[in-house]
Amino acid sequence: MKALLHLNKYFYKYRSHLIIGIIITIVARLFLLYTPRYVKEIFTVIETYFAGDITKEVFKNDLFEAILYIVGAAIIGAILTFFMRQTIINVSRYIEYDLKNEIYEQYQKLSLNFYKKNRTGDLMNRITEDVTRVRMYAGPAIMYSINTITLIIMVIFYMYKASPKLTLYTLVPLPILSIIIYKLSKEIHNRSTVVQEYLSKLSTFTQESFSGISVIKAYGIEAQTSKNFKELAIESKNKQVSLAKIQAWFFPMMILLIGSSNLLVIYIGGMQYINSEIESIGTIAEFLMYVNLLTWPVATVGWVTSIVQQAEASQKRINEFLNIEPEIKNENNTETNIEGDIVFNDVSFTYDDTNIEALKKVSFTIKAGETLSILGKTGSGKSTILDLIGRLYDVNQGSITINKIPLNKLNLYNLRDSIGYVPQDAFLFSDTIKNNISFGKIDATEADVIEAAKNAQVHKNIIKFKNGYDTVLGERGITLSGGQKQRVSIARAIIKSPKIFLFDDCLSAVDTETEEKILKNLNKISKNKTSIIVSHRVSSAKNADKIIVLDDGKIVQEGNHDSLINVDGYYKELYLKQLSETV
Template structure:
């Protein structure tokens, strides 16, 4: 159970509730165990009455007293059981809440490399299915374990007080039970781990299928996808059945051993009664009730063991991610003022997951308020530069200077708060259009939202929707066209009024006319702000203070638009090509 030790901090956090719950559990079980003693008393009273040792009035009075005690103990025990569940089970929900938040916070801290190496379905499974199994350990497993221990201890004490020899015979099956539980629990742990892994594979497969449903339909590969899912589901089913086969041994074994205990009580108790070793047949009835009161607790030993083994396997999977140290750390606690001065000095960057060197000895300087345009073919390293400015990756060769300081010496939260980023592939949330734009500035007014949308040339599209700005988008913004998604993403960035604006080929899906209008608006918005525009179009770059041309991760040309069109090279060829395309239209 070493993996489950991670939860100890939460048990300490809610120790008061747990201790109260444990105390109530013990008291509730004690009231429940009053029943066998009063059943024995009823047998003794009946025997005395039939042996004419007790008058009818006394017989009725004592019988009524015993019955009332049994009913009263049951009522009090039931009420206490209710409060027991309120305290202990509620704690498990609190722990589930805290653990999910802890995992989610860790997910937020982990770098892009982590998400490149792990699938979304697996990440979701660990924060849902795995946490759910851990919750069963933190609540029901603890509650039933306390129940079992309390019943065993008190019941055995009562049984040995009544008849030590009969009690000894009754507990003979228990060592066998312990051995069976030990053997089965090891196998359950192994198979539970495999089951959880397959659940993650299923979650990943379905998540990717739903996200890529348009591609699946476009290629007409629904039958193949269904067949692949069926194969994976069948494998998962077999692993679940393998686990169920082992778990299925528990209850039959428990019931068999309890049945054997009952037979032992009836046989040995009957012989002792005949031989006069026990004074009343009520003792046998009392022992049978004790044994049957222990039936559920003994049966739950197997169930609880299964829960703990599954929780151990799940917590191990959770801990694998919780133990990962974030690659990008905020090394500066004090606030850093960001003005927008950015400089790359001899920066070389290699992606460790692919070993591809995206940038080679990159040098440039963008002063505060200037605009830099980056032009180049696909895969030339343009987007990587933007990722490094946002410190989504750390570099190991060269220096990135922000405000005359090394980027890792700048407060990370301040750096990212000062950046407005428009990615190449616009990601919108399944929320209203208004909230998607306000994602850039949570407290923005409706007027600010509309103004940002107008500057991004998407306002006219939005007001045509039935619900306008309150229109709720489909997952990943599927409701909108590619150009509309890009423009909403631009609105989200500019509403923030950041010091640094990063545009990653964000106008690729809009027509030339709309591009001109957006660029005209951006020229006004970006005054006084450091702006870096990545693009395949010369029209997006021509007004920049400086332009750099990348090829295979290296700067092959740099200068202004006017200087570069006079130099034979990639920029001039691209300019002439796009100019001819525009003229022909």
């Protein structure tokens, strides 16, 4: 149960609720134990009456009084049980809430590199299925454990007080039960871990299938995808069935052992009554009730053990991610003013997941308020430069500074808050267009949203939709065309009014006429702001203060438009090629 020690901080946080719940549980069990004692009393009254030792009137009064005690104890016990559940079970919901938030916060802290190595389906499964299993431990398992321990101690005490010899015979099956539970628990733990792994595989497969449904349909591989899913589902089912088979042993074994105890009570108790070792047959009835009171608690030992083993396996999976130290950390908690020159000094960077060296000793300077354009072939390292400026990764060698301060010494949140980033693959949320744009500025007014959309040349498209800016987009913005998604993403960056604009080939799906209008608006908006534009088009780069051309992670050309078109090289070739295409 080492993995479950992680939850101790939450148990301490809600200790008052747990303590109250434990007290209520103990008191509720005390009232429950009144029933067997008064059942014995009823048998004694009946025996006394038939022996002629009391009158009929006294018999009725004593019988009625015993019944009232039983009913009263049952009512009070029921009320206390209700409050027991309201305290302890509620704690499990609080812990579930806190744990999900802790996992989600950790997910947000982890670097982009982490998400390249782990699948979305698996991440989702750990914050849903695994947390649900842990909640069962934090609530029902604890409640029934306290209930079981309290009841077993009290019942054995009262049994021993009534008849020590009969108690010893009654408890003979319990050591056997302990051995069985120990053996089964180990196997349940192993099989639970495998089951959770397969649930993650299923979640990952379905998530990827739904996200890539357009590709699946375009290639006509629905049948093959369904077949793959069915095979995975069958394997998952087999693992679930395997777990269920081992869990199925618990209750039959409990019932068998409790039944054995009942038989021993009847036989041994009957022999003691015949030999006058016990005074009343009511003692046998009392013992039978005690044994049956133990039936549910002893049976829940198996159920609770199963829950604990599954929770331990799930918490272990959760801890794997919670224990990961984020690669990108905020090393400066003081407010940082993000202004000044951006300087790359012999920057080299290699992606550790692919071992591709994206940048090789890259050096350049962008002065505050300038615009830099980066051109180059696919895979030359253009996007990597933007990722490094936003500290999605840290450099392997060299340094990046803003206003002569190393990037990792700046306040990370201030840095990212000062950046308006438009990625190459525009990502839109399944929300309204208005909310997708105002994502860049949470307190944006409707006028702000419309103004940003106009500057991104997407306003005319939006107002043609039936619900205009309130149009809810499909997942990843599937409702919009590629060009519309890019322009909404640009509007999101514009509305933020950041100090640094990062545009990663964000006009690739836009026609040249619209591109020209957007660039004109961006030049006006980004005045006195630092801008970096990654592009494959000379038209996007020609007005920049500085242009660099990358090839295989190295800067092969540097200058402005006028200087570069007069020098043989990649930029001039690209310019002449694109010029001929427009003629």
